[in-house]
Amino acid sequence: MSINTENRLTVAQGEFELNRLPKRPLELLRAWDAADEYLLKILAEDLQPSADARILIVNDSFGALAVALSTFQPQAVSDSYLSQEATRLNLLANNLPEHSVKFINSLEPLEGQFDLVLIKVPKTLALLEDQLIRLHPHLLPSTQIIVAGMIKTLPSSVWKLLERLVGPTTTALARKKARLIFAASDPDLIIPVSPYPVCYQLEESDYLISNHANVFSRDSLDIGTRFFLQHLPSRQDSVDIIDLGCGNGLLGLMAAELNPAATVHFVDESFMAVASAKENFYRAFGQTRNATFRVSDGLKDFELASADIILCNPPFHQHNTIGDQLANSMFNQSKKVLRNGGQLWIIGNRHLNYQVNLNRLFGGHTVVAANAKFIILKATQKILT
Numbered sequence: 001m002s003i004n005t006e007n008r009l010t011v012a013q014g015e016f017e018l019n020r021l022p023k024r025p026l027e028l029l030r031a032w033d034a035a036d037e038y039l040l041k042i043l044a045e046d047l048q049p050s051a052d053a054r055i056l057i058v059n060d061s062f063g064a065l066a067v068a069l070s071t072f073q074p075q076a077v078s079d080s081y082l083s084q085e086a087t088r089l090n091l092l093a094n095n096l097p098e099h100s101v102k103f104i105n106s107l108e109p110l111e112g113q114f115d116l117v118l119i120k121v122p123k124t125l126a127l128l129e130d131q132l133i134r135l136h137p138h139l140l141p142s143t144q145i146i147v148a149g150m151i152k153t154l155p156s157s158v159w160k161l162l163e164r165l166v167g168p169t170t171t172a173l174a175r176k177k178a179r180l181i182f183a184a185s186d187p188d189l190i191i192p193v194s195p196y197p198v199c200y201q202l203e204e205s206d207y208l209i210s211n212h213a214n215v216f217s218r219d220s221l222d223i224g225t226r227f228f229l230q231h232l233p234s235r236q237d238s239v240d241i242i243d244l245g246c247g248n249g250l251l252g253l254m255a256a257e258l259n260p261a262a263t264v265h266f267v268d269e270s271f272m273a274v275a276s277a278k279e280n281f282y283r284a285f286g287q288t289r290n291a292t293f294r295v296s297d298g299l300k301d302f303e304l305a306s307a308d309i310i311l312c313n314p315p316f317h318q319h320n321t322i323g324d325q326l327a328n329s330m331f332n333q334s335k336k337v338l339r340n341g342g343q344l345w346i347i348g349n350r351h352l353n354y355q356v357n358l359n360r361l362f363g364g365h366t367v368v369a370a371n372a373k374f375i376i377l378k379a380t381q382k383i384l385t
Contacts, residue, residue, distance in 0.1 A: 011037060012044030013068040017093045020062050021086040022297065022329040031086065032064035034176035035148040039118060040068050042172070042180060047144065049116050056110070056138075058131055059120040063087030063101075070100040075114075079106035079127060079214045081269040081295045105271040105295075106131070106214065110138045121149035122214070125157055126196065127272075130213035132165040133194045139166070145183040154179055165191060197276065207253065210279045212272035215248050216315075224313060224374050225250055228347040231369045231376050232311070234258040239308035242267060242337070244298065244330055249277025251311045253284055256291070263290040265307070271295050299333035305342075305383075310334045312346045314354070328357055335361045338381035347376045 009016045009032050018031035043049065055074040057065045061083055066076045067090050078084055084103050091098055104110065106127070117135065122128055139145070145166055147158065151174055159181065162169050167186030171179065196213040200220055211218040217225070232254060238261040243252030246266040256264045266277040278293045285291075294301060299310075312334070314327035331354075334344045345368065348354050354377060358365040362379035369376045 007031065009037075009064055009068070011040040011068055013040055013071075016064075016067050016090070018062060018064055018067065018090050019086065019093065021082045021089070022325060024325055024328070031062040031090070033061075033150060033178065035120065035150055035178040035180075036061075036064040038172075038175050038178045038180055039065065039146060039148045042146070043069070047116070053115040054112065055116045055118065056114045056135075057118050058135075059083075059122045059127075060087065061120065063090040065118060065120075066101045067091055067094060067096065070096050073100050073102070075102040075104055075110075077104040077106060077108075077110070077131070079122075079270050079272050081271065082297055085297060107212070107271055107275055110134065113138050113140050114143055115140070117143060117145045119145065119147045121147060121153050121158055123153070124214050125155075125161065126218060127214040128158070129161055129165070130194055130196050132161065133191060136165065136189075136191045139185040139187075141185055141187055143185045145185065147181040147183060149179065151177050151179050154181070165189070197279075202250070207280070207284050209248060209250065210276055210283070211248050212276050214270055214272040215276050217247075221250070224347055224349075227369070227371060227374050228311075228313060228376060229254050232258055233309055233343070233345065235262070235309075237261060238263075240265065240306060241309045241311065242299070242302070242307045243277070244310050244312040244334065245269075245315060245326075246277045247273050247313070249273075249280050251313065252277065252291075253281055255309070255311060256281070256285065256289055259309075262309075263292075265292045265294070265302075267294045267296055267299065267302075269295065269297060298330050299337045302333075302337045304336055305339045307337050308339055308342045310338060310342070310344045312344065314346060314348060327352075327354065331357050331361055335381065340381060340383040342381045344379045344381075345376065346379075347374055349373060350375050 009018050020031045055072050057074050057076040060066050066087050162183045166183040170182045197210045198218050199210050202209050241255050241262045242265045246268045249266050252264045252266050268274050274293050274295045358379040366378045368378050
């Protein structure tokens with residue numbers, strides 16, 4: 001097997017080629033971090049789980065843990081479609097069968113009890129809370145729970161959450177700016193009912209907005225979306241509108257109100273986001289409006305030249321990494337999916353300078369509106385015939 005040394009994870013469990021998604025040329029970021037390495041080292045040298053141990057992996061970014069531990073046939077739960085897809089591709093790249101890992105999305109129920117639970121700390125503490133509540137019935141008094149993360153992603157609130165929902169904790173010494181937390185399952189803990197999804201009434205409307213744990217701005221309307229909602233396009237003809245990176249679906253929901261003949265398509269790589277968008281849309285419109293809902297790698301599953309308007313509030317982080325890779329992937333996909341004359345509408349913080357990529361892809365852009373913090377940009381697809 002030929003392995004690219006720049007993408008090679010070398011640990012006690014073996015050597016593995018690992019890549020991130022979305023793919024981009026000259027990738028500078030690894031598909032794993034020092035916390036993954038630390039965790040795998042502890043497992044190999046100290047814990048040495050038995051061959052038949054039931055292992056659950058939670059929030060594995062791109063499959064580093066699942067690939068390295070595939071001989072145990074672990075179960076892997078994630079809210080990220082991209083993470084699951086990257087794990088599948090990385091299994092394939094290392095000649096490992098896909099069925100050696102059981103994939104579970106964040107809203108699917110767990111089954112049975114686990115001997116070992118490995119958790120990478122997510123960016124959203126609410127997601128960790130929801131996951132720990134869901135996990136509790138599947139823990140034995142003997143279950144080993146290890147939480148891993150880079151020190152900068154481990155605030156004291158993580159310890160408090162573990163002790164409230166799992167049991168007492170101990171901490172390993174830091175290594176390469178990574179840390180491991182060991183939690184012992186306390187069967188006598190009284191675990192609360194999950195507070196998720198949370199709901200709020202959208203200001204100046206009758207819409208009740210439901211948000212699962214991993215949805216951005218769960219408790220109220222964020223200021224960027226509020227500004228975008230004031231400037232959405234409105235047309236009377238039958239158009240296809242995509243809410244790309246839809247989150248809880250507010251942009252698509254309000255676009256449906258402003259464009260009464262439109263079919264609205266909601267897409268996000270988060271299972272919880274798409275579930276929230278679907279609940280919110282059907283609560284608002286019942287079955288009277290045409291809409292589709294997809295958990296996917298952006299617009300990968302859409303046909304070429306199939307959309308008239310794409311609305312996008314691009315994320316500028318992936319897991320705990322800040323960057324523009326997701327936004328750039330969305331812009332490139334939009335170029336392919338827009339019909340001739342179709343428009344990509346985006347909002348972003350002014351300093352992100354999305355104009356550069358829009359000019360490169362579309363040959364120009366229009367500033368729809370701007371304030372001290374945000375800018376709304378529009379780029380038009382022009383297909384030469």
